[in-house]
Amino acid sequence: MTGRGILAISLTALVVSSGVLIPSGAQAQTPTETITVFRGARLIRGDGSPPIDNAAFVVRGDRFVAVGANRDVATPTGAITVDLPGKTVMPALIDAHSHIGYMKGLTSGPENYTREHILDHMYRFAYHGVAASQAMGSDFGVMPFELRDEILAGKYPDAARFLTAGRGLAPPDEISPDNMRHAAYVVTTEEGARANVRELKYWRVGLIKFWLTNRNGQVRPLAPNLYEAIIDEAHKNGMRVMVHATEPENAKAALRAGVDVLGHMVEGVDEELLQLLRERPDTVVLLAQVGRRTIHAPYLDPPEPLPLETVTPAQIARLRDTIASTSPAALERAQANWDRTASDIMKLHRAGVRIGIGSDGGGQGGDRFIGFTAHTELENMVAAGMSPADAIVAGTRNGAEVLGLGDELGTVAAGKSADFIVLNANPLDAITNSRKIDRVYLRGQEVDRARLRATWAAEMAR
Ligand SMILES: [Zn+2]
DSSP states (O other), rough: OOOGGGGOOOOOGGEEEEEEEOGGGGGGGGGTOEEEEEEEEOOOSSSSSOOBSSSEEETTTEEEEEEEEEEGGGOTTTOOEEOOOTTTEEEEEEEEEOSSSSTTTTTTTTGGGHHHHHHHHOOOOOTTTTEEEEEOOOOSHHHHHHHHHHHTTSSSSSEEEEOOOOOOOOOOGOOTTTTTTGGGGESSSSSHHHHHHHHHHHTTTEEEEOOOOOOTTOOOOOHHHHHHHHHHHHTTTTOOEEOOOOOOHHHHHHTTTOEEEOOOOOOOOOOHHHHHHHOOOTEEEEOOGGGGGGGGOTBBBBBBBHHHSSSHHHHHHHHHHHTTOOHHHHHHHHHHHHHHHHHHHHHHHHHOOOOOOEOOOOOOOOOOOHHHHHHHHHHHHHTTHHHHHHHHHHIIIIIITTTOTTTTTOOTTTTSBBBBEEESSTTOGGGGGGGGGGEEEEETEOOHHHHHHHHHHHHHOO
């Protein structure tokens, strides 16, 4: 008897935590509950504390119920023991900024956006050990909200939690039909913006998205009264707000207006920006450091197992070609960009700014493979100078807090949902070891990665 049956809870069992719907853990108390003790792994808890070298933890139903040193954790009556010698366990990752349902093979656009395809992406996140991902403003229609609730209620045990900002909010210039921003609400008046926010509230969105960017002079950004109305209406309704603002002046303006999350790394971190962030310690910066991707992709030379198992050969070839055909001058510019970004990331980190993973995966900017990019974001943070331990905290605990799921996900701790990755090597030694995945557990259940791998292999063989 597996514990899966207990996860088929009804939608009425949903409770609201920090504005986001989560399944109620209390529903897990049934006689069919499986109790498992995992023993002998090195345990990284995701809260920045030192690893426990020889750990044990107990999972009952979908919850961690005890976590500690192996010798201190007793085996409950009727428990199954799983020995994990030589393995490292870390919390499942959180990708707080992605674009879900668009990328498919060599194409990316609204034509791929279906219920089945969103679900496929959530399987890809789970396969890579990502417990939850939030689509940032590119969803549309009622379907994504329905699918979100079904996944959160446990209907698809092998899928990561799908969270959605629903439709983002943007000025007219940002919209074009073949772009993800086709989904956005077009904001032209304060009252219209407020009504859009209230509609998102109706769909129980916890974190909303708006764009505030000039795109090198091509876009007339939202006027201050409009984005102030968005933020004010969201906060009045208990929702938080993320902005796409890559230019320093726009990021600063959004911070002054009260935005909660910067969805991208800002291009140029100065003392004024640091001061604004210090004064707002709850603000989170998601890095989305796609810049480094254009310089090299060492995971393709030779291809690592995860891309080989999940990405079509044509897509891998395209990314390889893109990198190979980049001119030396462009490479030099990309390297200079990355060097500046790296030093800016460390300015934020040293100032104590909360950093999280927002991979922008699945977006239109090229081959940002769904799920895998969460791991390359970890690698980029370490390349910038953060310790592997700090990068893991950013990718686990901080991300869960961004999505309002801090009580549920992000660390291995008693009472939280049992979402974790079993690794064959220690990511504290080399952060790329986060990709050496042996097994993934979501909500206390092992994700059937062999089945998922077989599905994708069959699709690629067609
Ligand atoms: Zn994005």
